[in-house]
Amino acid sequence: MDNRDVVWYLRQKPEADRFQLITDVAIGLEYHNIHILHGGLQCNKILVANEGHAMLAGYGLSKLFKEDEPTFYTQSDGPVSEFRYQPPEVMDGQQLSTSSDIYPWAMCALEIMTGHEWLFYRI
Numbered sequence: 359m360d361n362r363d364v365v366w367y368l369r370q371k372p373e374a375d376r377f378q379l380i381t382d383v384a385i386g387l388e389y390h391n392i393h394i395l396h397g398g399l400q401c402n403k404i405l406v407a408n409e410g411h412a413m414l415a416g417y418g419l420s421k422l423f424k425e426d427e428p429t430f431y432t433q434s435d436g437p438v439s440e441f442r443y444q445p446p447e448v449m450d451g452q453q454l455s456t457s458s459d460i461y462p463w464a465m466c467a468l469e470i471m472t473g474h475e476w477l478f479y480r481i
Contacts, residue, residue: 361406364470372473374410380467382412387459390414395421395454399462400443401469421454442476 361367368374383404387396396417403416445461447454468476 360408361410363402364404364406364412364466365401367406368470368473371410376470378410379404379406379412380470383414383463383466386412386414387463393422393456395456396459396462397421397454398443399459399466401466404466 361370364379368376383399387399390396394417396414397420398416399414400416403414405413405415407413443462443465445458447458465476
């Protein structure tokens, strides 16, 4: 795979279909989010295939959901991805759900569309 992560890819090909990349990530999350939380989604964990399609990587923080069993990050396996990608429920120590991947997906979408890391970009 020559394209590396999505940030590198977009620097090389700024004319790339950014909406398609965001859609590919959403489809990947939907496929896995029946019982799996990615838990560490950020732009450097979105790889781009040679054909230009985005793929998810970095499932080291993923969580498997079991019916009727609450899921939290413990101190030993807590979130270690960058602060700007952390959903509010993770920051508050609340129970996780597959919806906990939506906030980091939105932050990735914002970065992919604008080309800027939102926490560090000044308007």
